[in-house]
Amino acid sequence: MGKQHYQITVNGEPQDVLAEPRELLIHTLREQLRITGPHIGCETSHCGACTVDIDGRSVKSCTVFTAQVAGKEITTVEGLGSPDAMHxxxxxxxxxxxxxxxxxxxxxxxxxxxxxxxxxxxxxxxxxxxxxxxxxxxxxxxxxxxxxxxxxxxxxxxxxxxx
Ligand code: FES
Ligand code: FES
The missing domain is CATH 1.10.150.120 ([2Fe-2S]-binding domain)
Structure with missing residues (x-):
């Protein structure tokens, strides 16, 4: 199956992303949306460097496909605060x-x-x-x-x- 559009909300902003069904959320965030707060450490769910919040739960974004989070609200460290107004x-x-x-x-x-x-x-x-x-x-x-x-x-x- 080729790439498909998925609607996700990241840090309060609706986003239309184009991803293959096997694309991991961490890659969509970093490479497509240029949201580079979540880091890639192990890519095997051990280190937590890629942790984001999805609909009120902590999730390692190297463990979910972008297709699985369609329609969901994602918050990254960028959404918690800014250099001028830190959390x-x-x-x-x-x-x-x-x-x-x-x-x-x-x-x-x-x-x-x-x-x-x-x-x-x-x-x-x-x-x-x-x-x-x-x-x-x-x-x-x-x-x-x-x-x-x-x-x-x-x-x-x-x-x-x-x-
Ligand atoms: S990159 Fe290490 S848990 Fe996701
Ligand atoms: S891995 Fe260097 S500060 Fe935590």
Missing amino acids: PLQEAFREHHGLQCGYCTPGMITRAYRLLQENPSPTEEEVRFGMAGNLCRCTGYQNIVKAILAAAAEMNASKEAAE
Whole structure:
């Protein structure tokens, strides 16, 4: 079967993409839409560098075909914040040195975003468990965990202040 059109929404924008049924979502995002936040690490579902959010769930975008996400809402790290208006997680990773080379970071932040949506006040153990599908070769994880806990505290404080 040749290429077909699929409608997907990425970071709030409807997109018409042309892909073969076997094309992986990570390739459509990076090569066709030039959304290069999600990285390709292992392409075998181990590292989590390609993590995106699909209809409210963390998904490794090297494990799904673009055809499978037709009609769905996809959020990448680009959709969480921008350099001028960073998401609290992005701020916290910067503040607490939650990265070194940065290769794992977009996937880490996108996964952490969903983790905090599901559990806004996680314990350290819950953060480590929830992030177990995302690997980092540089940091030793300590500062990643610290950044996620700090972002959770910050997000909870802003929520309380707004109430
Ligand atoms: S590139 Fe998808 S999990 Fe490693
Ligand atoms: S910061 Fe280098 S892989 Fe995580």
